[in-house]
Amino acid sequence: MIQPDIPNNTLLRRRRTVWLALSMTIVMDTIVQLCWKSAVGQVPDTIGLWHSVLSLLHEPLFHVALLVFFLQFFNWMIVLAHADLSYAQPITALSYVTVSGASVAIFHERLSPLRVVGLAMILLGVWVISRTNLRTAGMVPARYEEPFQPKAPR
Amino acid sequence: MSLRLMGLTFVTIAVLFEAVGQLAFKYGAERAHADVSKWGPFRRLWRNRSVAVGIVCFAAQAVLWTMALRLLDVSIAFPASSLCFVFVALLSKFWLQEQVGLERWIGLGFILGGVVLIGLS
Numbered sequence: 001m002i003q004p005d006i007p008n009n010t011l012l013r014r015r016r017t018v019w020l021a022l023s024m025t026i027v028m029d030t031i032v033q034l035c036w037k038s039a040v041g042q043v044p045d046t047i048g049l050w051h052s053v054l055s056l057l058h059e060p061l062f063h064v065a066l067l068v069f070f071l072q073f074f075n076w077m078i079v080l081a082h083a084d085l086s087y088a089q090p091i092t093a094l095s096y097v098t099v100s101g102a103s104v105a106i107f108h109e110r111l112s113p114l115r116v117v118g119l120a121m122i123l124l125g126v127w128v129i130s131r132t133n134l135r136t137a138g139m140v141p142a143r144y145e146e147p148f149q150p151k152a153p154r
Numbered sequence: 155m156s157l158r159l160m161g162l163t164f165v166t167i168a169v170l171f172e173a174v175g176q177l178a179f180k181y182g183a184e185r186a187h188a189d190v191s192k193w194g195p196f197r198r199l200w201r202n203r204s205v206a207v208g209i210v211c212f213a214a215q216a217v218l219w220t221m222a223l224r225l226l227d228v229s230i231a232f233p234a235s236s237l238c239f240v241f242v243a244l245l246s247k248f249w250l251q252e253q254v255g256l257e258r259w260i261g262l263g264f265i266l267g268g269v270v271l272i273g274l275s
Contacts, residue, residue, distance in 0.1 A: 074196070077182070079183075080179055081184065081186065081195070082187075086246035086254045090242075090261060093268075093269070118271030118275065125263070125265035125267075127261075128261035128264060129257070129265075
């Protein structure tokens with residue numbers, strides 16, 4: 001697709017929007033995972049599957065996870081409106097790193113050396129992808145591409 | 155069919171559903187974004203068939219994923235789920251005509267390698 005001539009400051013603004021929303025995505029992903037994990041941890045294993053699902057519904061942390069998951073949808077729509085899917089989706093792999101970090105900090109889990117290498121590779125991959133152009137195709141021209149027109153005074 | 159093969163089939167189908175769901179979300183987001191009024195994009199999300207398709211795909215993926223986890227060990231299922239990145243990249247390249255160049259593939263390779271190592275550890 002031929003890129004239209006987009007002014008530099010709109011590109012900068014888009015980059016800022018995308019990265020702000022992507023950071024939110026990763027933070028929210030981490031919150032969902034951690035809340036989910038500790039909510040499941042509260043439920044005793046001894047009861048049957050159906051009862052454990054029911055008791056999960058009473059966990060406050062599970063409610064937090066659901067709420068953040070719902071908000072995540074809107075946030076993700078903002079990301080997708082501005083960035084390529086093949087740019088944004090791999091970057092969400094960063095949440096593997098943040099979840100591992102948070103598990104060490106909160107649950108005092110140990111990281112094996114192999115795991116640290118794996119996390120470093122994910123960081124490297126995300127860095128390589130983040131260097132590419134964040135929007136190379138669009139079905140409809142995004143809002144920022146339209147020339148700015150000041151409103152006529154009434 | 156062995157249990158493991160069945161589990162891997164479930165994971166593959168789940169991953170395909172997830173990739174198609176992401177694609178549907180992308181369509182929906184682009185459509186909604188075309189609305190230039192202030193709250194228009196958010197209002198548009200509710201009357202968007204692509205978004206509905208995406209949500210159904212994600213629900214199907216969640217069910218399949220739960221079924222797969224009962225058949226497979228997490229150390230196999232978790233790296234297999236990272237196939238999603240590859241499917242999404244292929245779909246974005248050939249369906250959405252995004253420029254998935256060498257740099258993105260190299261980045262994806264690193265991420266996949268990292269996920270496999272985490273699965274092994």
